[in-house]
């Protein structure tokens with residue numbers, strides 16, 4: 001008797017009293033409300049469908065309503081009904097990481113899109129991570145070869161820098177990202193395509209990136225037709241994969257196209273859980289997640305993630321709230337200018353409106369002086385462009401303007417770069433030095 005009592009007491013002590021199951025009682029649009037289970041924000045739950053085969057649907061806890069849990073599914077759902085069971089998994093979303101991912105195209109949850117199984121030996125890694133401690137982050141000291149002349153010479157980037165690429169549609173974002181992926185000196189590219197149409201994704205992978213680029217890349221795709229949560233997760237998954245490689249000591253490029261679409265997906269979720277739209281329809285959580293996400297890249301004790309985030313700007317509105325927020329977080333911005341694209345000047349980087357905030361930290365004084373010089377020649381030409389082009393400027397009136405006119409054709413020629421034209425960092429700097437006297441050699 002005494003013996004049995006002890007057994008029962010042990011059993012009770014070891015029982016998991018944590019409430020693992022809850023029940024759905026309301027579904028509105030993308031939002032699923034359940035009574036229980038006991039969970040926290042960001043936890044993954046499995047919703048058991050009424051179908052016979054015991055199928056489950058993954059969903060994430062995105063909020064609470066009084067005592068109820070608000071969930072959002074990772075996939076579109078049809079098969080749930082009132083009373084469906086919600087099972088807590090007790091963890092947040094994890095993806096598989098490892099060298100075996102290189103060359104693969106994955107969905108937002110890290111599953112391969114070609115339905116081939118992933119290689120063995122990968123490990124699980126949570127997609128949501130804290131940014132490295134700012135005090136333990138090394139400063140950016142070394143230049144990174146991007147392989148695009150305009151950037152390497154006048155907007156030099158450092159390993160671990162984070163920049164925004166601001167552009168409207170059709171001005172050459174995808175082409176530029178493909179060039180960087182193929183030509184940069186980083187060892188691995190992690191490329192997140194968020195909110196694009198399916199056709200654009202294929203075009204990017206087949207034409208812009210190409211086989212050569214894919215060989216040293218991992219591509220994460222969440223197209224525009226996917227639920228908002230998947231589009232957000234695409235950004236987190238890509239960031240996590242780049243962190244994993246960084247912490248193995250690699251120099252990684254993370255390219256996210258576009259961070260605007262990530263913000264829009266977060267807005268969708270925010271509105272669904274009842275946040276108020278504040279700045280131009282964006283909800284407060286959008287401005288809370290952006291710095292957290294964008295601070296995760298950069299340098300760490302082990303390696304670097306150099307990050308490129310594209311930002312969609314309509315017209316030339318650089319003060320649109322997402323553009324403004326992102327520009328404030330990052331260490332530089334490159335503006336792709338529709339006017340240049342229309343003049344067939346590709347890549348259409350408007351050098352005068354762009355800046356790399358770490359350039360002066362990573363280049364030597366000769367490079368800096370040559371770049372400053374070329375910038376002021378370009379600026380003088382721009383200020384007087386109209387006068388010069390209608391022939392109202394008389395040669396000899398101003399020696400600075402004369403010099404800018406002499407140098408302009410060579411500078412414009414130098415800044416142009418064909419999609420498959422390669423240029424090393426050293427070559428670009430050498431040519432930059434020659435530009436000041438109007439030659440391009």
Ligand SMILES: Nc1ncnc2c1ncn2[C@@H]1O[C@H](COP(=O)(O)OP(=O)(O)O)[C@@H](O)[C@H]1O
Pocket residue numbers: 167168169170171172173174175176346347417418419
């Ligand atoms: N470096 C380049 N050289 C020549 N043409 C380019 C270059 N970059 C872009 N283009 C032209 O611009 C078009 C749009 O570029 P794309 O990269 O698809 O723009 P986005 O991704 O911004 O919509 C391309 O189809 C191509 O014709």
Ligand SMILES: [Mg+2]
Pocket residue numbers: 173174175200
């Ligand atoms: Mg594109």
